[in-house]
Amino acid sequence: MVKVYERILDLFEAEGITTIFGIPDPNFVHLFHLADERGWNVVAPHHEASAGFMAEAVSRMTGKPAVCIGTLGPGMANMAPAIQCALVENSPVIFLGGQRARITEQRVRRGRIQFVQQAPLVEASVKYSASIEYADQTDEVIRQALRVTMSGTPGPAYIEYPSHVIQEDLDRKPPLPPERYRLVNQTAGADAIARAVGLIAAAEHPILLVGHGVHTARVGESVRALAEKLACPVIQTSGGTSYVQGLEDRTFPYGFSPSAIEAVVRSDLCLALGTELGEPVHYGRGRHWVANEDNRKWILVEQDPAAIGVNRPIDVPLVGDLRAVVPQLVSAVAQRKASADLPDWVTKDAERLAELAETAPSGGSPVHPARLIVEATKVFPADGIMIRDGGATTIFSWTYSQAKPHDVIWNQNFGHLGTGLPYAVGAGVADGGQRPLMLITGDSSFLFHVAELETAARLGLPLVCVVGVDYSWGLEVGVYKRTFGPGSRETGTHWSTTTRLDKVAEGFGCYGEYVERDEDIAPAIKRAYASGKTAVIHVVVDPKANSEEMPSYDEFRTWYAEGTQ
Template sequence: MPVKVYERILRLFEAEGINTIFGIPDPNFVHMFHLAEERGWNVVAPHHEESAGFMAEAVSRMTGKAAVCIGTLGPGVANLAGAMMCAKVENSPVIFLGGQRARITEQRVRRGRIQFVKQSGLFEPSVKYTASIEYADQTDEVIREGLRKALTGTPGPVYIEYPAHVIQEELDVPDPEPLPPERYRLVGQTAGPDRIAEAVAAIAAARQPILLAGHGVHTARAGEQVRALADAMACPVIQTSGGTSYIPGLEDRTFPYGFSPSAVDAVVKSDLCLAIGTELGEPVHYGRGRHWLENEAGRTWILVEQDPEAIGVNRPVDVPLVGDLRAIVPQLVAALADSPRTPSPELDGWIRQDAARLAELAGTAPSGMSPVHPARLIVEATKAFPPDGIMVRDGGATTIFGWTYSQAKPHDVMWNQNFGHLGTGLPYAIGASVAEGRRRPVMLITGDSSFQFQIAELETAARLGLPLVCVVGVDYAWGLEVGVYKRTFGQGSRETGVHWSKDTRLDKVAEGFGCHGEYVERDEDIAPAIKRAYSSGKPGVVHVAVDPKANSEEMPSYAEFRTWYAEGMQ
């Protein structure tokens, strides 16, 4: 039966469980948007295509599936470029669709063409796959290959283009129902029983095993399975900087690598590390430097990794388990069922030590200042974080304070850890809320610099009625860069290009976009302002004036953070 190309594209995505699309409507694809809404999709039009890409990435992280965004030819697709790069570095399977003029235009030997540039070659280095639907009957194979590339091995983005005349062509399909994923790509790859047996034997022999949990545990939505594995191993969970979502039931024995003395002690004393959902990159010193140096010779490494080409690249691995962690973890849990472990006698001590650390930080964060000390901002805001909420981070100095002083243990945390792209916070928050059906409260903690990148999306949040509160630490400067000037040239040096008007009022900007606004200058007013914002029934912005000197000079754990850049940043 004949169907339009745009309808077939939607049906192919529906077979993968995708039901959300982001983009700014354009004549090239308004028919697709219209039909998607008719079919019950979430169709979200932000104010910038880069935001659309970030929102789609957030949906992917919250669903464990590929996500879709779209840009019109020329400038619209150009605006997707930053989001493509982020998705590549963050290992997010986002399908970027791009319109293009008819191929006759591309092949002309002429100049001065409107809204035209050859797009695919520009984006090829930033994605795993580029392709074009040149003919209607290519639709299935191109879209499926895009999904296959995005979701196989290390996940990542793809770019699929269609010339303007193709999207509304008709094609004949013998079966209107597309193939399910398992019919055309590898799904749920397990590890071989010999490797599972080898891993189980190593775990059984270990005295001080640890589970190193990374970003992939959250984006695969594998928390429940990983909790069962941690229980079977009776061990602490060490978070990478990208894997900061807490798994329900494991909150007390989950410690952030490098920022918790309990994590450092557990790493140093470990004789086995099972790493899962992590590339073992710079923030964990490749699993072979800094805290890992002690007892390196006596430590066994098990790595669960979807991409076989990643095995042994950053460090030697004793037992590689290649496949989908959502399939391999249940294998390990089942194999460990007959050999229960006794928790390390030091585990309770690490739990008490970490709890005491958090309590001490809450008690010692400087208080009574106006403007507010940024450490106190983090303490008060995270104490007010809703237990069932989604936490989103953005910013430089604000995020560094957050690593140390956060009092919350959210089950869903989102931030742009690997690429470090500022301005992702507000789009991530919107995308995460859309993915969760706009039900769970979302808190974005960010700095004023990063918040202003995509501030127009406050209108999108208001239009969608999202339960979102943005807590913004405002020092009227690029706080992290102010600190760089001071460390480079000394106190009192001229700080070029890092300050702006102190008349800026982000709470008033929020009100102009139809959101709830709060202005705060004192510690004790932070939590009440957050509560009022959630109660308002609108997205809220809490403008918290923070002390600029503390924000640039007193960043906690900064020396630890700098060890991530051990190479090429001297």
């Protein structure tokens, strides 16, 4: 016989899940204790929202579901932001919520401590919500949560179990592997593959449009093989900013690279992988796609059949899992001759990056935010994991980054600030603390979950946080200026210039440096990595430039112009 909490661990282990995030309480101490005995990564952060973001990062780095726990009442309330983000970011995170015994819920009484009906609060933000009311429901509820989160468009699930259930007994039986109870590695039909191959063969100027799903499904190797067979440019969506190893030179960010725009305009075939064709790519039918629309064919690889044709018409839908469909295409398509324009686009994009590095404003103190990005990304470790956060800081990063990381994590769909530090911790846990991590963020975002510096330090993660400090909500200051004009009063956007994040870091046992000049940024980052500690580099940036000189801002505004402008 086994307890319910032990069976829950068995079922997750069958999926290859061995990491859990959350703050233990009486509902969960037995589960945490046993998970630790089994050798799981058991990570207790300082806030349940951070726990959810950490779990989401693990899912992105492994291609598997992840698990986060929230104690009843306040713990679940704290976890709400992470649940909402997981939904919008298409992340298959299983959120376990504790609850008092059902007798408490059924009584007609007032003044109950640490109690609220949680399921109705969560249901609109998850793909699946259920409660383990009886011990023998454990297998079916856990499996259904995993089945739903990993089917169609991935997303979160919420499972609640009342305290009277967790200690009940179950008969021990071997847990089923994933392929026995849910669809895995779904391939596309042979007829659809044949039609896609026909379009590819007929195209003169194909492009690959690579989105967020390519990163989270961990299919970079097969995407590289496909791109090499097609001998075509790779266009990144805003979510697909992780560079596939071996395709760095021919990968161009949509909307921010002239090479990307030229390739899109000229294309007569777009093969879209791991993208919903959402607002940041103008649904694949507006702005840069208008030219040559009548001559362009579309192939979309999509796991959710209900998503086909929603944002734009598709000529050949390939319904299935990227992990299976991309290898199908690699096997089926013939080697193509490289586009005559590709070498020119590669050269022009390299020249663009070099020019940006050369022309980013320099020499001033405080530092121009463009120069901060240039100097920080020049020394980004080639094998590192990049995490982005912040409003203005991320906008500057899109344009000025000199690095092409193979793993980039940021909250691209929901725009939820403060995810950066928890994402960095989760990514480091998933990686086993082997690869260096760099978080580039603004001070306003960094302060959301600054307590997780202690978590990163406790885990010994090789994380350097480069924080652009303008002592304000830089993006919002810019909104005030554009709305009310220069010199307007920017209500609620500024704070004390005595804030020293490097000293805060030292208080957590981390390495800290304070930087005010361009030339000191790269050496400070190098010293931070050499310290062997989690580190914070506090870089004072020019608040006027940070709010008024955001590059490509007009392009960014076209992403969400509908209904907001």
